[in-house]
Amino acid sequence: MKALFYxxxxxxxxxxxxxxxxxxxxxxVKVNLPLITMxxxxxxxxxxxxxxxxxxxxxxxxxxxxGIVGIYALSFFGVSFLSRYAGMSLYExxxxxxxxxxxxxxxxxxxxSITLLHTLDAGIPWWRWIFFHALPGALYNGLFAPLxxxxxxxxxxxxxxxxx
Numbered sequence: 001m002k003a004l005f006y007x008x009x010x011x012x013x014x015x016x017x018x019x020x021x022x023x024x025x026x027x028x029v030k031v032n033l034p035l036i037t038m039x040x041x042x043x044x045x046x047x048x049x050x051x052x053x054x055x056x057x058x059x060x061x062x063x064x065x066x067g068i069v070g071i072y073a074l075s076f077f078g079v080s081f082l083s084r085y086a087g088m089s090l091y092e093x094x095x096x097x098x099x100x101x102x103x104x105x106x107x108x109x110x111x112x113s114i115t116l117l118h119t120l121d122a123g124i125p126w127w128r129w130i131f132f133h134a135l136p137g138a139l140y141n142g143l144f145a146p147l148x149x150x151x152x153x154x155x156x157x158x159x160x161x162x163x164x
């Protein structure tokens with residue numbers, strides 16, 4: 001049953017990423033909803049499914065974004081471990097910490113993605129991409145995270161209530 005729940009969240013996040021995220025783009029920076037949902041799951045719920053969810057949502061983002069399959073899948077999978085660790089060691093059950101964690105982990109994911117892309121193509125200006133893509137994207141994800149936290153908390157409560 002949990003697998004279906006996570007699949008539904010993943011499909012909804014990907015659908016919103018493809019339809020709504022371009023509409024709420026600010027200065028060329030789009031929110032990354034599959035990444036935020038994966039980080040919220042890792043920080044808030046501490047479920048083992050977050051690793052599978054991270055790899056599959058990253059793979060879906062690879063298919064619908066830049067065309068190099070594996071970049072987002074590897075970076076999402078790696079950051080899912082960090083989100084789980086952050087949730088186990090630092091989480092204090094408040095949305096402010098969750099937003100800060102999402103911003104920081106989004107930045108780490110951006111650095112990993114850009115580093116992987118730079119490894120494949122040395123012509124990519126690494127520092128420029130860090131400061132003009134990864135950092136603004138991480139800050140925007142951190143600002144958008146409280147809304148995702150509230151939705152995911154309500155969905156989690158309804159799911160748990162439905163299990164009983």
